[in-house]
Amino acid sequence: MKKLLVILFLSMFVLSFAKTTLVFWTAPNPNQEAFWKKLVAEYEKQNPDIDIEWTTIPAAGSSEEAILSAIASGRTPDICTNIFSGFAAQLIELDQLVELNKLPGFNDLISVRKMENIIKGWEFMGKSYVLPIYSNPILMWWRKDILKEYGWEKPPRTYSEIYKLSKQFVVPKEKYTMRVVAGRNWWDRWFDYITYYYAASEGKPYIDLKKYKAVYNNDAGIKVAKFFETMFKNGWTAVDLGNAPLYNGVILASLKGPWEIPYAENQFPEVLKNIEITPPVVPDDYPEKNPIYTFADTKGLVIFKSSKHQKEAWDFVKWVFSNPEYDRLWLEMTKMPPARGDLLENKLFTEFFNNNPLAAEYAKYVAYAVPPALISKTVEVQDEMTYSLIEPLMYGKSDAESAIKESIKKINRIIW
Amino acid sequence: MVTKMRKREARKGLLISSTYLIYAAIFWGYPFVWLVILAFSRWRYVGRPQFAGFRNFLRIIYDPIFWKSFFNVLNFLVYYIPIVLIFSLLFALALSKLKYGKTFVALSFLVANISSGVAYSIMFSKLFAENGPLNQIIYKLFNTTIPWFTSPQLAMFSISLIVVWKFIGYYGLILYSGIISIPKSIYEAAELDGANKYVKFFKITLPLLNPSIIMVLVFAISLSFGIFTEPYMITGGGPMRSTLMPMMVMYTSAFQKLDPTYSATMSIFIAFFSFGIIWITRKLFEREVEIV
Numbered sequence: 001m002k003k004l005l006v007i008l009f010l011s012m013f014v015l016s017f018a019k020t021t022l023v024f025w026t027a028p029n030p031n032q033e034a035f036w037k038k039l040v041a042e043y044e045k046q047n048p049d050i051d052i053e054w055t056t057i058p059a060a061g062s063s064e065e066a067i068l069s070a071i072a073s074g075r076t077p078d079i080c081t082n083i084f085s086g087f088a089a090q091l092i093e094l095d096q097l098v099e100l101n102k103l104p105g106f107n108d109l110i111s112v113r114k115m116e117n118i119i120k121g122w123e124f125m126g127k128s129y130v131l132p133i134y135s136n137p138i139l140m141w142w143r144k145d146i147l148k149e150y151g152w153e154k155p156p157r158t159y160s161e162i163y164k165l166s167k168q169f170v171v172p173k174e175k176y177t178m179r180v181v182a183g184r185n186w187w188d189r190w191f192d193y194i195t196y197y198y199a200a201s202e203g204k205p206y207i208d209l210k211k212y213k214a215v216y217n218n219d220a221g222i223k224v225a226k227f228f229e230t231m232f233k234n235g236w237t238a239v240d241l242g243n244a245p246l247y248n249g250v251i252l253a254s255l256k257g258p259w260e261i262p263y264a265e266n267q268f269p270e271v272l273k274n275i276e277i278t279p280p281v282v283p284d285d286y287p288e289k290n291p292i293y294t295f296a297d298t299k300g301l302v303i304f305k306s307s308k309h310q311k312e313a314w315d316f317v318k319w320v321f322s323n324p325e326y327d328r329l330w331l332e333m334t335k336m337p338p339a340r341g342d343l344l345e346n347k348l349f350t351e352f353f354n355n356n357p358l359a360a361e362y363a364k365y366v367a368y369a370v371p372p373a374l375i376s377k378t379v380e381v382q383d384e385m386t387y388s389l390i391e392p393l394m395y396g397k398s399d400a401e402s403a404i405k406e407s408i409k410k411i412n413r414i415i416w
Numbered sequence: 417m418v419t420k421m422r423k424r425e426a427r428k429g430l431l432i433s434s435t436y437l438i439y440a441a442i443f444w445g446y447p448f449v450w451l452v453i454l455a456f457s458r459w460r461y462v463g464r465p466q467f468a469g470f471r472n473f474l475r476i477i478y479d480p481i482f483w484k485s486f487f488n489v490l491n492f493l494v495y496y497i498p499i500v501l502i503f504s505l506l507f508a509l510a511l512s513k514l515k516y517g518k519t520f521v522a523l524s525f526l527v528a529n530i531s532s533g534v535a536y537s538i539m540f541s542k543l544f545a546e547n548g549p550l551n552q553i554i555y556k557l558f559n560t561t562i563p564w565f566t567s568p569q570l571a572m573f574s575i576s577l578i579v580v581w582k583f584i585g586y587y588g589l590i591l592y593s594g595i596i597s598i599p600k601s602i603y604e605a606a607e608l609d610g611a612n613k614y615v616k617f618f619k620i621t622l623p624l625l626n627p628s629i630i631m632v633l634v635f636a637i638s639l640s641f642g643i644f645t646e647p648y649m650i651t652g653g654g655p656m657r658s659t660l661m662p663m664m665v666m667y668t669s670a671f672q673k674l675d676p677t678y679s680a681t682m683s684i685f686i687a688f689f690s691f692g693i694i695w696i697t698r699k700l701f702e703r704e705v706e707i708v
Contacts, residue, residue, distance in 0.1 A: 380673055
């Protein structure tokens with residue numbers, strides 16, 4: 001009996017000194033990795049009882065696939081970043097996520113970061129399951145050096161101006177005006193049609209979440225489709241533009257996120273000096289005074305319900321996001337605007353933006369950047385958009401109006 | 417006494433074969449049972465699968481994407497089978513004529529077969545790109561380019577060319593082993609009867625190669641239904657879903673659309689189709705060959 005008690009006491013003693021291990025997955029992106037590596041080490045130093053097993057989301061076709069495989073095999077992390085809203089909706093449907101707004105200090109954290117408006121865009125049935133960590137407006141990069149050669153002091157703003165420039169610049173099979181279509185993956189629609197649609201429609205939704213219907217068959221949606229059609233029909237853009245076409249001078253413009261800045265700084269520093277950033281091009285009748293909206297590639301952080309250490313996980317999250325110094329560090333390392341409401345007013349960030357004019361352009365548009373539709377069938381919808389809308393315009397298989405009509409019909413069948 | 421010996425032999429046999437039986441039970445039996453359960457269920461990775469009857473089977477019947485991918489396989493077969501058969505046969509015939517360096521040549525061709533699908537897919541996508549090196553040469557020579565992967569008509573043909581490149585060495589060796597097993601005496605007898613080389617090829621080599629050709633055909637058909645890496649890496653199933661293959665539909669359904677049960681059902685359909693086509697091929701083309 002005595003022996004048993006001693007063993008019991010010893011094991012309790014050992015257990016009381018055992019560390020709590022948190023499994024933490026972040027986006028596989030070198031700049032984000034550098035940020036998290038630094039912060040995790042700092043947190044572990046300050047909290048010797050916590051051990052954070054930090055890795056990037058395991059290699060797979062996409063982060064979503066890796067996370068799903070982890071759920072299926074019972075290896076879900078405690079905390080995970082890089083969650084987009086549509087995937088969050090799927091995870092909520094699967095009852096996998098912790099309701100963050102029920103955790104102590106959630107409202108304080110939101111208030112400190114002035115995120116009240118931002119968090120509303122991520123709410124599901126009035127509940128918050130995701131903490132948005134950054135919001136990347138998608139903006140247009142221009143080669144101002146080449147534009148000047150063709151007599152353009154300012155980059156084109158409207159579709160007609162693009163057509164005018166195309167007639168001056170394009171050499172078939174050699175040079176094209178701009179990249180219009182980003183690719184054929186489902187997520188590429190965020191970086192072409194949806195971005196242009198938000199720009200043309202002043203940020204109107206493309207899916208009506210109340211009626212569960214696709215609604216881009218309006219004036220703005222048709223104008224964007226006609227723009228795509230015109231560009232492909234005339235050979236002013238192409239399906240395949242080769243490697244790094246903007247940097248190699250094959251095209252003059254392309255939509256890009258702020259993650260492109262550190263990449264270009266490393267790979268094409270000379271070209272970067274000649275880059276000018278503007279909002280996406282808009283239809284000719286778009287009022288010049290009105291701000292131009294764009295798509296927000298926004299990602300958040302979640303805590304999984306399967307976590308045995310939800311309190312510790314939340315403590316870590318609070319520690320990271322309640323200190324604005326870390327937001328500045330994030331900005332410096334990734335150039336992505338952190339999800340904060342005071343990005344342009346907070347003096348802590350002013351110096352950074354003064355020294356980084358390209359990143360400052362992105363910060364300016366955070367307020368006009370609209371997240372994707374909060375639907376759980378994002379993949380199906382955007383895959384259908386590729387097939388029924390984008391590709392028919394790319395290959396001249398359909399005109400803009402018919403392609404819009406057809407894609408609306410098919411998408412409604414998916415989401416209804 | 418005899419019974420005892422038989423029992424002992426039976427035990428030994430069972431012991432020896434147990435490795436395979438255990439292997440088959442884990443890696444074939446268990447997934448197979450799980451597949452059947454999934455096909456009749458509704459499950460999204462979490463919780464227990466719910467019985468769904470024939471819901472998944474009915475969904476497939478009305479799913480245009482699945483049928484598109486199925487017809488894409490047939491399209492692929494139309495390009496792939498004749499090209500791979502002709503080139504493998506040419507390779508095997510050339511190899512049989514070689515006097516020196518046979519092993520080197522055979523191994524050189526096999527390198528393609530053992531190369532990483534991802535690596536060579538990236539290589540080919542760069543090589544065949546709209547402004548890639550191949551098109552640049554064509555443009556300089558003929559003032560035009562070929563949309564290898566960007567034309568809905570050409571994309572499947574281009575992918576089949578890459579798969580042909582990968583399998584020429586492998587199928588060629590199967591055909592080569594068939595060629596060298598044909599006794600020389602048959603050719604000598606034919607020569608005495610005045611047969612020229614075309615007659616010898618069409619009347620002796622080709623008929624006697626039938627088992628090897630059928631084997632290659634069976635391999636090629638099953639490969640066509642399981643093709644994934646090349647279209648996934650190069651075209652992503654496009655343009656216009658012209659290179660979308662069943663494996664890709666299953667993969668996206670399971671891992672992007674959170675619908676593993678539907679994927680499981682699709683895999684059953686595809687298995688039946690591939691077995692069906694193999695069965696028809698064998699019925700139509702397989703001949704009994706006896707070399708005396």
